[in-house]
Amino acid sequence: MKIAFANSGLPDSGIVCVGVMKGNRLTESAKTLDAKLKGSIKRAIKVGRFEGNLGQSVSIPAPAGTKLDAVLIVGLGEVKKLDDLAMQSMGGRIYSAVAKSGSVAVTISVDTLKACNLDVGQMAAEVATGARLRSYSFDKYHTKKGKDSQPTIKTLTVRGAGAAKARRLFASMDRVADGVFFTRDLVSEPANILYPETLAKEAKKLSKLGVKVEVLTEAQMSKLGMGALLGVGQGSIRPSRMVIMQWNGAAKKADQPIAFVGKGVTFDTGGISIKPAGGMEDMKWDMGGSGVVIGLMKALAGRKARVNAVGVVGLVENMPGSNAQRPGDVVTSMSGQTIEVLNTDAEGRLVLADALHYCNKRFKPKFMVDLATLTGAIIIALGSDRAGLFSNDDKLADALSNAGTAVGEPIWRLPLGDDYDKMLKSEIADMANISGGRGAGSITAAQFLKRFVDDTPWAHLDIAGVTWSKKDSATVPKGGTGFGVRLLNRLVADNYEGK
Numbered sequence: 001m002k003i004a005f006a007n008s009g010l011p012d013s014g015i016v017c018v019g020v021m022k023g024n025r026l027t028e029s030a031k032t033l034d035a036k037l038k039g040s041i042k043r044a045i046k047v048g049r050f051e052g053n054l055g056q057s058v059s060i061p062a063p064a065g066t067k068l069d070a071v072l073i074v075g076l077g078e079v080k081k082l083d084d085l086a087m088q089s090m091g092g093r094i095y096s097a098v099a100k101s102g103s104v105a106v107t108i109s110v111d112t113l114k115a116c117n118l119d120v121g122q123m124a125a126e127v128a129t130g131a132r133l134r135s136y137s138f139d140k141y142h143t144k145k146g147k148d149s150q151p152t153i154k155t156l157t158v159r160g161a162g163a164a165k166a167r168r169l170f171a172s173m174d175r176v177a178d179g180v181f182f183t184r185d186l187v188s189e190p191a192n193i194l195y196p197e198t199l200a201k202e203a204k205k206l207s208k209l210g211v212k213v214e215v216l217t218e219a220q221m222s223k224l225g226m227g228a229l230l231g232v233g234q235g236s237i238r239p240s241r242m243v244i245m246q247w248n249g250a251a252k253k254a255d256q257p258i259a260f261v262g263k264g265v266t267f268d269t270g271g272i273s274i275k276p277a278g279g280m281e282d283m284k285w286d287m288g289g290s291g292v293v294i295g296l297m298k299a300l301a302g303r304k305a306r307v308n309a310v311g312v313v314g315l316v317e318n319m320p321g322s323n324a325q326r327p328g329d330v331v332t333s334m335s336g337q338t339i340e341v342l343n344t345d346a347e348g349r350l351v352l353a354d355a356l357h358y359c360n361k362r363f364k365p366k367f368m369v370d371l372a373t374l375t376g377a378i379i380i381a382l383g384s385d386r387a388g389l390f391s392n393d394d395k396l397a398d399a400l401s402n403a404g405t406a407v408g409e410p411i412w413r414l415p416l417g418d419d420y421d422k423m424l425k426s427e428i429a430d431m432a433n434i435s436g437g438r439g440a441g442s443i444t445a446a447q448f449l450k451r452f453v454d455d456t457p458w459a460h461l462d463i464a465g466v467t468w469s470k471k472d473s474a475t476v477p478k479g480g481t482g483f484g485v486r487l488l489n490r491l492v493a494d495n496y497e498g499k
């Protein structure tokens, strides 16, 4: 879908979308169109139960005598409450209402609204961003594409004063959406297609944008002593990989970087501690954390963020092959700490142990944020809308929480503490990879990671509940969500780019 901006005026073809405020107060463009259409808009409002509330909409076929296809009347609610996220949601809902309508073009008219905190240029950019985010689909494996299931809309134009500003703002938001789409693609891809080597190949594509991408082989990781990560991969015929991505966009090239680390288990059978069959197909998206890190690097490079950022992803397939590690095996991590693998299904933390330590040692970053579909327990605790946040640094935790709220990707902090740390005690090694009891599963997992970050400010996002969605929402169609890309992009933009 092509997205364009134009300064003002109503279109003479396609679907046109106009806003109506709470209490059915018409915006200027709604008034103009209503006059042109001899009162059709006022009439539609009257006969329907439309009240101008946010989220409401009513569609009317354009009356004879115009070349328009239809008019979509959209409720704006209370104007003083309209913010960037509300505008994005509106764009997403408009897209989904018109996408398969049969029309090829839609125009959204935005008006200057006095009581609103957003100027009309930003409104236009946010609406367009919401529409773009909602327009994602992953349908490459449908060979028989039913005519009715395909979107018909080819162009979306947002009209309103301030098109130049809208274009400028949208250019950067559009690059972030590229990153989100890349993550969604990676997360949606099945595990026979996407495995460590092919996922590394996907990451390599970022070099076109100026990202330096290195791929470590098993031999190289073995030399570095990454016994924790390699132990997870050894039950699969697919060799493990680690990918290191560097974006150096800061004015000072030598600036200490910030770092993002991702769990990339391209399929998690559980290994010898094998998972039950029901729902196991979900474990193709156990590489979601790495998908976010790769998508984020794409977003940062795409919009030329003025920051030095590093992305490190540990890529393995957790299979119960004849060479698989066994419950009770002891592995030595790159940090030198030994781990008793009591449950081979608690593999994400083993991968991250080596990825975090490697990243910290090599780059000495300002901070590290890791993302992982780490525990089923986080879904029990927080459900599917909030990710879990764990951190050894209050400032970083607050900055992350604020960024999450700002972009509509909320996160919720859970505690860490020595009492939890003790639960990882092992009889034979420095630690076990699971705790004895059933309680606090997400916390003990985070506590395990904490042992591999030294004193570097660090945060862990457990994204097991938010990586895949079973239902459509305004800007996120069901499937891979890309949760985390916009959040971390915002963290960078608000705190680390210097103005």
Ligand code: BES
Binding pocket: 268, 270, 282, 286, 343, 345, 346, 347, 348, 373, 374, 375, 376, 377, 434, 441, 464, 465
């Ligand atoms: N990849 C899973 C966690 C997961 C579960 C992600 C459901 C998404 C949806 C992880 O590797 C795992 O299996 N964790 C175990 C840990 C347990 C063995 C301590 C879990 O959560 O049951």
Ligand code: ZN
Binding pocket: 268, 270, 344, 345, 346, 347, 348
């Ligand atoms: Zn697992």
Ligand code: ZN
Binding pocket: 265, 268, 286, 345, 347, 348, 373, 374
């Ligand atoms: Zn896993």
